[in-house]
Amino acid sequence: MEKKVYERPHIIKLDAGMPGKFGMRAETPAMTHVFGVAVKKLVEKHGSPLFVISEESIRQSYRKAHKAFSTRYPNVQFAWSYKTNYLSAICNIFHSEGSWAEVVSGFEYNKAIANNVDPKKIIFNGPGKSDDELLTAANNGSLIHIDHLDELYQLIDIAEKATQRPRVAIRVNMDTGIYPQWDRFGFNYENGQAWDAINKIMHSGKLDLMGLHTHIGTFIMTASAYGIAATKLADLAMGLQQKFNHTIKYIDLGGGFASKNTLKGSYLPGSDISPSFDEYAEAISSALLNSSLKPDSLPLLILETGRALVDSAAFLISTVIANKRLSNGKRATIVDAGVNIMFTSFWYQHQISPAQGASQYREDTVLYGPLCMNIDCLRESVNLPILNKGDQVVIHNVGAYNMTQWMQFITLRPNIVLVDSAGEVQLIREAENMDSIQHHEKMPDKLVINHP
Amino acid sequence: MHNRDLKIFAAGILNSYTMIFFSKNMVFGIILVLVSFFDLFAGTAGILAVIISNAFAMLLGLNKKKISEGLYGFNALLVGLGMGLAIQPSPAFYVILIFITLTTLLVTLAFEGVIGKYGLSYLTLPFLFSIWLAIIATRGYSSLSIGESGIFTLNTMYLRGGKIFMDMYLWFDDLNWPVYLKTYFKSLGAIIFQYHLLSGILIAIGLLLYSRIAFIYSIAGFTAAWLFYLVIGADIHELDYSYIGFNHILTAIAIGSFFTIASGWSLMWVVLITPLVSMITSAAIQVLGIYQLPVYSLPFNMVVLMFLYALKFRERINAGPELVYIQHYSPEKNLYANVNAHARFRNKWYIPLSLPFFGFRHINQAHNGDVTHKDEWKHAWDFIIRDEKGKEYENDGTALTDYYGFNKPVLAPADGWIQEVTDHLDDNIPGSYNMIQNWGNTIVIKHAEQLYTKVSHLKKGSALYPKGTFVQKGQVIAQSGNSGRSPYPHLHFQVQANPYIGSATVNYPISQYICINGSYKLKMYEIPGINEEVSNIHPDNALEKSFRFIPGQVIEFTLSDGGEGHWDVLTDIYNNTYLYCAASNSTAWLKTEGKLFYFTHFEGDRNSMLFYFFISLYQVSLGYYKDLELRDVFPPTILPYSTLRMIQDFIAPFVLFIKPQYLMTFAKRDEDIAGNTITIRTQTRYSFMTKSLIDLEAFLTVTDNGLKQLDIKMPNKKYSLTFIKQS
Numbered sequence A: 001m002e003k004k005v006y007e008r009p010h011i012i013k014l015d016a017g018m019p020g021k022f023g024m025r026a027e028t029p030a031m032t033h034v035f036g037v038a039v040k041k042l043v044e045k046h047g048s049p050l051f052v053i054s055e056e057s058i059r060q061s062y063r064k065a066h067k068a069f070s071t072r073y074p075n076v077q078f079a080w081s082y083k084t085n086y087l088s089a090i091c092n093i094f095h096s097e098g099s100w101a102e103v104v105s106g107f108e109y110n111k112a113i114a115n116n117v118d119p120k121k122i123i124f125n126g127p128g129k130s131d132d133e134l135l136t137a138a139n140n141g142s143l144i145h146i147d148h149l150d151e152l153y154q155l156i157d158i159a160e161k162a163t164q165r166p167r168v169a170i171r172v173n174m175d176t177g178i179y180p181q182w183d184r185f186g187f188n189y190e191n192g193q194a195w196d197a198i199n200k201i202m203h204s205g206k207l208d209l210m211g212l213h214t215h216i217g218t219f220i221m222t223a224s225a226y227g228i229a230a231t232k233l234a235d236l237a238m239g240l241q242q243k244f245n246h247t248i249k250y251i252d253l254g255g256g257f258a259s260k261n262t263l264k265g266s267y268l269p270g271s272d273i274s275p276s277f278d279e280y281a282e283a284i285s286s287a288l289l290n291s292s293l294k295p296d297s298l299p300l301l302i303l304e305t306g307r308a309l310v311d312s313a314a315f316l317i318s319t320v321i322a323n324k325r326l327s328n329g330k331r332a333t334i335v336d337a338g339v340n341i342m343f344t345s346f347w348y349q350h351q352i353s354p355a356q357g358a359s360q361y362r363e364d365t366v367l368y369g370p371l372c373m374n375i376d377c378l379r380e381s382v383n384l385p386i387l388n389k390g391d392q393v394v395i396h397n398v399g400a401y402n403m404t405q406w407m408q409f410i411t412l413r414p415n416i417v418l419v420d421s422a423g424e425v426q427l428i429r430e431a432e433n434m435d436s437i438q439h440h441e442k443m444p445d446k447l448v449i450n451h452p
Numbered sequence B: 001m002h003n004r005d006l007k008i009f010a011a012g013i014l015n016s017y018t019m020i021f022f023s024k025n026m027v028f029g030i031i032l033v034l035v036s037f038f039d040l041f042a043g044t045a046g047i048l049a050v051i052i053s054n055a056f057a058m059l060l061g062l063n064k065k066k067i068s069e070g071l072y073g074f075n076a077l078l079v080g081l082g083m084g085l086a087i088q089p090s091p092a093f094y095v096i097l098i099f100i101t102l103t104t105l106l107v108t109l110a111f112e113g114v115i116g117k118y119g120l121s122y123l124t125l126p127f128l129f130s131i132w133l134a135i136i137a138t139r140g141y142s143s144l145s146i147g148e149s150g151i152f153t154l155n156t157m158y159l160r161g162g163k164i165f166m167d168m169y170l171w172f173d174d175l176n177w178p179v180y181l182k183t184y185f186k187s188l189g190a191i192i193f194q195y196h197l198l199s200g201i202l203i204a205i206g207l208l209l210y211s212r213i214a215f216i217y218s219i220a221g222f223t224a225a226w227l228f229y230l231v232i233g234a235d236i237h238e239l240d241y242s243y244i245g246f247n248h249i250l251t252a253i254a255i256g257s258f259f260t261i262a263s264g265w266s267l268m269w270v271v272l273i274t275p276l277v278s279m280i281t282s283a284a285i286q287v288l289g290i291y292q293l294p295v296y297s298l299p300f301n302m303v304v305l306m307f308l309y310a311l312k313f314r315e316r317i318n319a320g321p322e323l324v325y326i327q328h329y330s331p332e333k334n335l336y337a338n339v340n341a342h343a344r345f346r347n348k349w350y351i352p353l354s355l356p357f358f359g360f361r362h363i364n365q366a367h368n369g370d371v372t373h374k375d376e377w378k379h380a381w382d383f384i385i386r387d388e389k390g391k392e393y394e395n396d397g398t399a400l401t402d403y404y405g406f407n408k409p410v411l412a413p414a415d416g417w418i419q420e421v422t423d424h425l426d427d428n429i430p431g432s433y434n435m436i437q438n439w440g441n442t443i444v445i446k447h448a449e450q451l452y453t454k455v456s457h458l459k460k461g462s463a464l465y466p467k468g469t470f471v472q473k474g475q476v477i478a479q480s481g482n483s484g485r486s487p488y489p490h491l492h493f494q495v496q497a498n499p500y501i502g503s504a505t506v507n508y509p510i511s512q513y514i515c516i517n518g519s520y521k522l523k524m525y526e527i528p529g530i531n532e533e534v535s536n537i538h539p540d541n542a543l544e545k546s547f548r549f550i551p552g553q554v555i556e557f558t559l560s561d562g563g564e565g566h567w568d569v570l571t572d573i574y575n576n577t578y579l580y581c582a583a584s585n586s587t588a589w590l591k592t593e594g595k596l597f598y599f600t601h602f603e604g605d606r607n608s609m610l611f612y613f614f615i616s617l618y619q620v621s622l623g624y625y626k627d628l629e630l631r632d633v634f635p636p637t638i639l640p641y642s643t644l645r646m647i648q649d650f651i652a653p654f655v656l657f658i659k660p661q662y663l664m665t666f667a668k669r670d671e672d673i674a675g676n677t678i679t680i681r682t683q684t685r686y687s688f689m690t691k692s693l694i695d696l697e698a699f700l701t702v703t704d705n706g707l708k709q710l711d712i713k714m715p716n717k718k719y720s721l722t723f724i725k726q727s
Helices: A039-046 A055-070 A088-096 A106-114 A131-140 A149-161 A193-204 A224-244 A277-289 A307-313 A434-438 B003-021 B026-036 B040-060 B064-068 B074-086 B091-116 B125-138 B153-174 B179-190 B197-210 B212-232 B246-258 B264-289 B298-311 B331-345 B541-546 B609-616 B643-651
Strands: A050-054 A076-081 A100-103 A122-124 A143-146 A167-173 A208-214 A250-252 A300-303 A314-325 A331-335 A352-354 A363-368 A377-384 A392-395 A415-419 A425-429 B361-365 B380-384 B409-411 B416-422 B441-448 B451-458 B476-479 B491-496 B510-517 B519-526 B533-535 B554-559 B564-571 B577-581 B586-593 B596-603 B619-621 B630-633 B661-670 B677-688 B691-703 B706-713 B718-726
Touching: A039 A050, A039 A314, A039 A392, A039 A415, A039 A425, A050 A055, A055 A076, A055 A088, A055 A277, A055 A300, A055 A307, A055 A415, A076 A088, A076 A307, A088 A100, A088 A106, A088 A425, A100 A106, A106 A122, A106 A131, A122 A131, A131 A143, A131 A149, A143 A149, A143 A208, A149 A193, A167 A193, A167 A224, A193 A208, A193 A224, A208 A224, A208 A300, A224 A250, A224 A277, A277 A300, A277 B409, A307 A314, A352 A377, B003 B026, B003 B040, B003 B064, B003 B074, B003 B197, B026 B040, B026 B197, B040 B064, B040 B074, B040 B091, B074 B091, B074 B125, B091 B125, B125 B298, B153 B197, B179 B197, B179 B212, B179 B246, B197 B212, B212 B246, B212 B264, B212 B331, B212 B643, B246 B264, B246 B298, B246 B331, B264 B298, B331 B596, B331 B630, B441 B476, B451 B476, B541 B677, B541 B691, B541 B706, B564 B609, B577 B609, B586 B609, B596 B609, B609 B677, B609 B691, B609 B706, B609 B718, B619 B630, B619 B661
Parallel strands: A050 A415, A076 A100, A076 A300, A100 A122, A122 A143, A143 A167, A167 A208, A208 A250, A250 A300, A331 A363
Antiparallel strands: A050 A314, A314 A331, A314 A392, A352 A392, A363 A377, A415 A425, B361 B380, B361 B533, B380 B491, B409 B476, B416 B441, B441 B451, B451 B491, B510 B519, B510 B533, B554 B564, B554 B718, B564 B577, B577 B586, B586 B596, B596 B619, B630 B661, B661 B677, B677 B691, B691 B706, B706 B718
């Protein structure tokens, strides 16, 4: 029989909490292992906090997503959204599954090139691209998605210098029946900007219009919005066919598929209400198949799914630094991972599991990070068992955006390990040290302090 | 007359001679003209008759192709030769010749109309009717006197050729060859009314040049007759006196190698039919004797027409001997084309059905399945979708949406009309059945009379079209579901001959599909089996575009050595598309079947670039699949003529040993959204006893703009073609 867990004596206020539709919040079982590797061992070897990513989990979600589309539409291509997670090892897992690269800056573009992605399979999005970046992308035959008219004119100029005709697509924003309507990227569909931009491209005669792109928003909880977007893009494609006898090669529905995380303010957990890949695929492919596009010349369907493919493939292990009681009697636990490395805790109520056994008692707890900043709060309210200093917690669904949006702020960034398909733990990003930060700093001579 | 018409006319004259032997071989034609002039008057009358007949044909505006093939000349020729031999030349004779020839042409057209309706050839029936008419009619024309050349042969010889000619004739006549051999040659000569050895030998040489197969069938037919006469003790002088034995020779060539594909079967029928020819000959001699009319080729005509007509009543149309459908006027070509077509296009009668879904599916029950595909419903497939681990669902499989195979588009396998739709049945929860409406939601599509396909266990309410709607191949018609006798979501697919839900299945193949089995395999007209992962062929735009030859296009290219050329894409009245190279007068016929491109046939210059193009791209997959291998076999005719080819010709009806092998693979693909660049590698090889007779390797690069580059490597030469235009 397993040894019972000792918990220090404590008093908790009898509180049934907000009576929910489903009664009391369920307790989360202890999570002693992540991806089959003991949390204690991982921390022992790689320190805490520690990001743990699973190769197998990434491949599984990719294949599941791909299957959802390829069984419904004859010609599907995923492009890995670099900004979601551009650790080279992670990118290359996606590339090895057949993903292209979707980048939004010159830096990301170079990263994709460094990862040996065929430049023709790089989609260059984003509102800010320099002349040099555009010229390189044009010369390489990468797919440049034009965001605004100034960029369109910029590209027409660059086309003169480029060794080949720039391959472009326009970004289209539109009303898909959801709120908020994203209208800051690309050209609007309803007011005719998009059609206007298409005409300008076709009349310029200097650009190869390869496709149409839209990015309707992020964390879209309604699959049907994609159906509306696909229908509108198909409509533009038909217009191009009719007016210019020009067949586009692809329709890019961008990203925005929701992951299983729970948004702050959401009544139900994300794992229950986020649409599945099948629902998105059904909406998009039936919209395209039912459009006026000819069945024998259906354009390639590109998806820039990021979050939904990688979020659940990573956990963050963090160690308890201290416990305290707040003035209102609420328990607070301080862990060693702060919002500087957990950017997404601003949006999500991340699920948090204790990494070791505990009694059945749970207490509403505030989970703080280690930063000396008021904002550093991972969860305002989470039911956790009694945790001792040195215990670990496991934070779920942290694969997307954290490892790119994180900050070097107050503390240094920790190790990231990958549990590969064979179950081996590989370090894929080393923790930062003083030199990582100091390296780029320059000290004016007169400010150097020399002790006599 | 236009230059082109002159050519037609000239060809028509020569072909009228060779058409007697079902040939269009020029050398053979010249030999026959020569032999016919052994009797100057007969020869003159013969050629005049041909010219007159073809001139009348032109005047009437008959089909020029038929005129040029000699189809309106050969009966007149025979009439002319016969008349020229029988009647002394005189102005009156030539006047009569004109009208006898016109009569022959009209009789020819009459027979073409009547017999042609039954898909038969009129052979030399017009000749028979016309010459009998002439013989009887001219008996009353006192101005004509009977020709003597046939009677006083030596006199005639001396008169027309001097002593040398007569001596030559005598020398041949005195040759101490076996009677059998002499009779064979004389019988051959008798076909154009020259009953002597030299004519026969010359004709035999011509026949051999024209066709080895026809030659051996001529011997086979004659030998069979000889043996038959010996065995039954009939009057063998029927063969060696009036040389009526030529009926056996022509019959053997016609039914053994020309109208049918030469084979052991056709040889058997030649032997079986020989006694019929003899009996008809004997009987006809008696009957026609009453009117003092010669039998000529009557037995040949009767037997061949009866036999060919009889073949049309067969139920097993592909049983031996097979009829020739596309006449190449050469037993060899007919045979090789037939064998080749059997190997390559044996399935052309099927209506091509494709798989009713996008992407790859796993077959967990195929024909003669263990579970439900039994008895009357044994020819059916169940398709599911599996993940890499072989599971067909995610999570625990308790919800329908856990199954990959649930709610996926179902496509029409071919064009057709929606015949039946059931769409109201609930989808079962996984694990349960509906045994009452066991087919569940079902759509039956009618593709042709007695060809229906049925997809079952569809999702409730997913059918997109009502009864009677016309749907196109590949069009989405519903979503897969779990209704009826379906414990887990799967797509049931079957072909049936009747329009009802629940009709018995029929065994019908899928036209073209890709099957993963370690590597990609392309299957044609096969029945996908259990546990296979199958998909329709997804064509690559670059390949599709490059191999889409539209009549009217011109393909221009340059050669690495500085030369250049162009081919025209043309089409004929039978809707066959071909590439034509005017510079070398070469033609390569092609076709596209589904997602495969084929070259079917080549005529012309074996050293032309078009020939290498034909060899290099004999068969090409229009879908790119890594490691895909396509194999094919060429007919022996792609090799230059040699002793080996000659040996092959002789034994071709029985054994085909020259089989040049073709292999196509994909060498490279540069993926590009603007259009892929694909390099195809093909190899053509044949060696006999370690001696390589053909060894050609080709690399063709295609892009979205069409053909780009063709590099051909042979042991002793190399060519590099750069395509500059395909429009």
